[in-house]
Amino acid sequence: MEVLFRMKSAAVLLLMFCLHHVYFSDAQECRSTHDLLTSLRQVEKMLSVHEASYQQGLRSLRKKMSALHNSTMAIFKTGATCSKPELPANGRRLGRVFGIGHEVHFLCKPSYELIGPRTRVCLDSLRWSGQQPMCRRLNASRDNNICTDIDECLLFPLAQPGRLCVHQCVNTPGSFHCFCPAGYDLSRDARSCTDVDECENRMHNCSADQVCVNTFGGFQCMKVECPQMKNATYIKTSSMRCERNPCMSGDKSCSQAPNSISFHFLSVVSNMAAPRVLFRVSAARVLGDTLRFGLAGGRGRGHFSVQRSGRQTGTLLLVTPIEGPSTLEAEVEMSELERNQLLGRYLTKVTLFVSPYTF
Numbered sequence: 160m161e162v163l164f165r166m167k168s169a170a171v172l173l174l175m176f177c178l179h180h181v182y183f184s185d186a187q188e189c190r191s192t193h194d195l196l197t198s199l200r201q202v203e204k205m206l207s208v209h210e211a212s213y214q215q216g217l218r219s220l221r222k223k224m225s226a227l228h229n230s231t232m233a234i235f236k237t238g239a240t241c242s243k244p245e246l247p248a249n250g251r252r253l254g255r256v257f258g259i260g261h262e263v264h265f266l267c268k269p270s271y272e273l274i275g276p277r278t279r280v281c282l283d284s285l286r287w288s289g290q291q292p293m294c295r296r297l298n299a300s301r302d303n304n305i306c307t308d309i310d311e312c313l314l315f316p317l318a319q320p321g322r323l324c325v326h327q328c329v330n331t332p333g334s335f336h337c338f339c340p341a342g343y344d345l346s347r348d349a350r351s352c353t354d355v356d357e358c359e360n361r362m363h364n365c366s367a368d369q370v371c372v373n374t375f376g377g378f379q380c381m382k383v384e385c386p387q388m389k390n391a392t393y394i395k396t397s398s399m400r401c402e403r404n405p406c407m408s409g410d411k412s413c414s415q416a417p418n419s420i421s422f423h424f425l426s427v428v429s430n431m432a433a434p435r436v437l438f439r440v441s442a443a444r445v446l447g448d449t450l451r452f453g454l455a456g457g458r459g460r461g462h463f464s465v466q467r468s469g470r471q472t473g474t475l476l477l478v479t480p481i482e483g484p485s486t487l488e489a490e491v492e493m494s495e496l497e498r499n500q501l502l503g504r505y506l507t508k509v510t511l512f513v514s515p516y517t518f
Contacts (some may be wrong), residue, residue, distance in 0.1 A: 191473035220399035241281035257281055266295035274314070311335040325351050325518050340516065342376035352518055370398060372424040375514035383422045391416035399423070417506040419494075426512045434464075435481075438475040440491050440507050445471060455506060458465040459487035475509060483513035 186403030240257045249271050254263035259281050262276035267273045283289055295309065312328035312335055324337035339345050339352035346353045357363045357378040358371035365371040365380035372379040385393035386403035390412035393401040401420045425437060442450055452465050452473030462481055468474040475491050489509045493503045 172289050235360055239285060241285050241287055244279060245288055245291060247292050249296075250292075259283055259285070263287075265292050270297055271295060274299055308332050323350060326516070340376060343516075343518075352516075368425070370428065372512065374426040374512045375428050375518075376516055379424070379512060381424060381510070386402045386420065393420065415501065415504070418503040420506045420508065422508050422510075424510045424512065426514065427477075427481075428514050430480045431477070433477045433480050435477045436474055437463075437477050437511070438491070438507070438509050439468065440473045440475070440493055440505075441469075442471040442493060442495070442505075445495065447495045447502045449496040449499075451494040451496065453492055453494075455490040455492040457488035457490045457508070459485075459511075460489065462487060463489045465491055477511075481511075481513045484515040485513040487511045487513070 239259060241259075243257060244252060244263055246252050247265060247267070250265055250267045250273070252263055252265055254261065257263070262278050262280050264278050265273060265276075271294040273292055274295050276289035277292070277399055279287040279289050279292075293314075295314070308330070310330045311323055312330045315323045315328075323335060325402075326340055326343075327338040327377055329336045329338060337345060337350050341357055343352040343356070345351075354375050355362070356373045358365075358373045363371045363378050363380065365378075369380040369382050372381055383395070383399055385395050390410070391406065393405045394404060396402045399422045403413075403416060403418050417488060427437075440452065450471060450473075454460055454463060454465050457463070459481075462477060462479050464476045464478045466474050466476060473491065473493060475489060481487065487510075489511070491507045491509065494503045494509070496506075
């Protein structure tokens, strides 16, 4: 602003100087008064433009400085910390700051050894990395130098988050071994269990007219058959689909029967978190002006819900966890209408096999 003021003052002085010479001298060193006024107006316009640009730049700079200040203060003022980590019995914790990115360290008293991580870090999720460590007494006898085996399976029972094995832990001299139930293989980490796909590996005994469905921990041999109805007949057009034969003209009971029936088989683990999307039903093409989706029947309807997820798509949801082993069925119906007149019904039968295990 001071620079602009000086430039304006210099222009005014220049004008006064030239007017003075015009009045007292006939020399043509300065321009006429009219020309000088015109030049001065142009200078003032140029200065006004520069002043506006300067003001705009100054406001922008102030906003950026304010935003930087606020963000900096937010970092220093934030109170986001992890919860105070527990002290291991017969041990101690080093570190008093529990903010994000800070570390705490653990030590054990003499005659004890640390089981678990020596260092834990406060993560961005406000949780500590790793499992809670513990201090275990060294069980070497000083009298006869006989070592006593530590039962790791007893120290880390299956109910605890830091369990050694997903399924079964068997203690061995100086160590332990994990076992999986039938239908699973022990994973590379020697603790988890991986499902064996009996259908893909041809380890099933399903007949040629049956469909092998792999489940968590086993398999099912399913036979897909078209339904027998009084008002309509069906023909199997694929291994998982039945189509209704053409109806006689004017046969309303036949025309109201499903145009097609599809079969699908799903496998889930026990107590799977809900709500969860299980299956989607879509119309390849729409002849009418309306599509409706709903549950037509099946065992365990209280566990399922159907929601519309698009113009031509409906979604089957699992709304409550299911404890296995269990087998549930849901029938999803898609109806096509034209001016509230039924054009066709399409039924999808979904069979859900729930494993007895959570993995």
